[in-house]
Amino acid sequence: MKTPVDRFRFRPYQRPAAGWGALRSVAHAWLESRQPFKNLRAMLQTNQNGGFDCPGCAWGEAPQEGRIRFCENGAKAVNWEASGRGVDRDFFARHSLDDLMAREDYWLEYQGRLTEPMLYDGVNTHYQPISWDEAFALIAGHLKELQDPNLAAFYTSGRTSNEAAFLYQLFARAFGTNNLPDCSNMCHEASGVALKQSIGTGKGTVTYEDFEKAEAIFVIGQNPGTNHPRMLEPLSDAVARGAQVVVLNPLRERGLERFQAPQDPVQMLTDGDRPLNTAYLRPALGGDMAAIRGIAKFLFQWQAEAAQEEGDGPLDMEFIREHCAGFEEYRAQVEATGWDEIQAFSGLEKEELERAAHIYCRSRATIICWAMGITQHRHSVATIQEIANLQLLRGQVGRPGAGLCPVRGHSNVQGDRTMGIDDSPPAWFLDALEHRFAFAVPREDGYNVVKAIEAMHAGKIKVFIGLGGNFARATPDSARTCEALRNCDLTVQISTKLNRSHLVTGRKALILPCLGRSDIDQQHAGPQAVTVEDSFSMVHASFGQLKPLSKEMRSEPAIVAGIAQATLGSNPVPWVELTEDYRRIRALIAETIPGFENFEQKLQSPGGFYLQNPARQRRWNTDNKKANFISHALPAPLPAEVMEKIGKTGARKVDLVLQTLRSHDQYNTTVYGLDDRYRGVKGERHVLFAHLEDIHRLGFSDRQKVDIVSLWSDDLERRVSGFTLIAFDIPQGQAAAYYPEANPLVPLESYGVGSFTPTSKYIAIRLEPNSAQERIV
Secondary structure, three states: OOOOOOOOEEOOOOOOEEHHHHHHHHHHHHHHOOOHHHHHHHHHOEOOOOOEOOOOEOOOOOOOOOOOOOOHHHHHHHHHHOOOOEEOHHHHHHOOHHHHHOOOHHHHHHOOEEOOOEEEOOOOOOOEEOOHHHHHHHHHHHHHHOOOHHHEEEEEOOOOOHHHHHHHHHHHHHHOOOOOOEHHHHOOHHHHHHHHHHHOOOOOOOOHHHHHHOOEEEEEOOOHHHHOHHHHHHHHHHHHOOOEEEEEOOOOOHHHOEEEOOOOHHHHHHOOOEEOOOEEEOOOOOOHHHHHHHHHHHHHHHHHHHHHOOOOOOOOHHHHHHHEEOHHHHHHHHHHOOHHHHHHHHOOOHHHHHHHHHHHHHOOOEEEEEOHHHHOOOOHHHHHHHHHHHHHHOOOOOOOOOEEEEOOOEOOHHHHHHOOOOOOOOHHHHHHHHHHHOOOOOOOOOOOHHHHHHHHHOOOOOEEEEEOOOHHHHOOOHHHHHHHHHOOOEEEEEEOEOOHHHOOOOOEEEEEEEOOOOEOOEEOOEEOEEEEEOOOOEEEEEEOOEOOOOOOOEOHHHHHHHHHHHHHOOOOOOHHHHOOOHHHHHHHHHHHOOOOOOHHHHHOOOOOEEOOOHHHHOOOOOOOOOEEOOOOOOOOOOOHHHHHHHOOOHHHOOOEEEEEEOOOOEEOOEEOOOOEHHHOEEOOOOEEEEOHHHHHHOOOOOOOEEEEEEOOOOOOOEEEEEEEEEEOOOOOOEEEEEOOOOHHHOOOOOEOOOOOOEOOOOEEEEEEEOOOOOOOO
16 A cells, blocks of 8 residues: 555546546556456446445435436445455454554555454454354343443444434444434534424425426535535536526535546547536635525515516515414514624625626525534524525425535434434324333433533443444544543444444454445345435435354344344344344334335335425424424624634634535545545645735745644644645635544534534634644554
């Protein structure tokens, strides 16, 4: 494996997204897997009926058959998971925890698939092998010794299947706790909180087919070229048929500008491409709410002008009267917001917002999409409710080709929440569990991710179990998160590949190797399918295609059942028997969760089945049974008390505001390589993108190494060292760095109001000359 030391270079990328660059990248990932011919067969079954669901993003599938249905990053995810390399007892005998802790994240996962259960006993310096029965008994022993079930936390990654997630939450609640933090807490929690209050459901209201009918698509705070590449084709198709695609994003991202379709022979042979947008607005970080407010303000202005002329204005007053509440309060809020405030907070000129408002008004069917550029701010809930307000003004919910579209991240993160992975579950769900399984379900809210870290720090969580993911790297305030994990008596990681969380251990730690989405899941009744739910509420089956690398790997449902059986016996269900045939688990889901009746029969439909969304049918499951306009004053991105303390001394002045983002060679915390093709970076991840004038203003030069220090209202130093400055096309005053390398800078207490989502897209920082300290890894 090449080292990054002498490979770093920066050259702006001039080619379109996807196309030949994507094919070269896919070929490289395929050959690097060490079993390319097996993986090629598996890749061709990705997202196909009878195949397996991509372990990458949650974007839905086009209805047409007979096409290759994976993207560049999906192919990377498949080949990365289906590696021919293995991490076994010999590997751990060669490498101590200290040795592994000094390695980069990329190196750790590059070593391959975990192949057998391993124990760190707190005495030896190395992980040692342990049998499955011994591992289950160890976990059960620790859980049974707890004086309170709430001293345990059960974390979930978005990759987890519906079947595993349902068993996991049932086990946690039968054990006696709602401590079910999950990756949603760190990404789209704000979407769920905001939309439930606005329209009565936390899910998006659009389907894949709506993109073919939309006259306008607004893409806000999202970079689909890297995070959801299969979205590029419907955006390109929309522009080609005359629809408007409006982008709001501070950075100019190649995956929002031009697209070369790998499955279009004409484009590939002629080296052609197509645009991905018709308008590109670059707001200030955190300024999206003000931008949407500006569009709404124009709508109200034009409505008033139309009323004076006794004409029809842009607002759908019939829809508002029949379906909505809070309209007059919202109108008063918009009218009270001045243009100076809107322009200052949004970072956009009034003329830019007027152009976007005209596009919005001319469209009879508008979809608004957003992702973590919206959800990871202090005022994210308010921003999403402002988006919902805008859509309600023109009745753009519950109409073909229109709606609200939070584009989820990991491939079953939405399904996990549907299955009950929720630290604050609705009463109806707990009632259903109690009725079906006849035990007293815990009713008090559990810990989300931020609260779980605080609780571990305070000694209020003694056992941490992670069902997938990389908790130590995905979370904010890395040093404090690591301290919290080390404060546990036992940490358990159920994983496919080696990562940082296996090295940041409690007093004892277990690594339990699980099957991936691409692996054949052989149980007593034969090969099993699991199910997943995508961003469009489509539920479908996933069948693994490849023989597992080791017989010691177990499926996630089997591992959960093994822990539960060892801890609770056959109460309230015969856990291990359920996993002999996953249809038994799905039968329990069908009896418990609305929409899953006749589960097995529905799965036979090509592409799966749609979970009905009441808001799409203009049924509002809010307290007042109305779609609600929810009014907020435009907020400052950082709370006033924080800014006051930061500004007390010149030494603590804010140099720049930082957002974290992914490179094109990663998915979530998984780093596939050290390049970021679309941004022109090769061979390095410790970089800081900033405007050249800001670099010079602060007394530095392009390519100089610096330390980054984040500023918050406490006295803790949060610093990362040895980052290379790169002059980049980014608005002045802003900066960007890769996640998770910049996560140590995100204060644990800096989270969204109402959502507890870390504010990873708005971090006040100052720069210092490189201290030559060792990097924080």
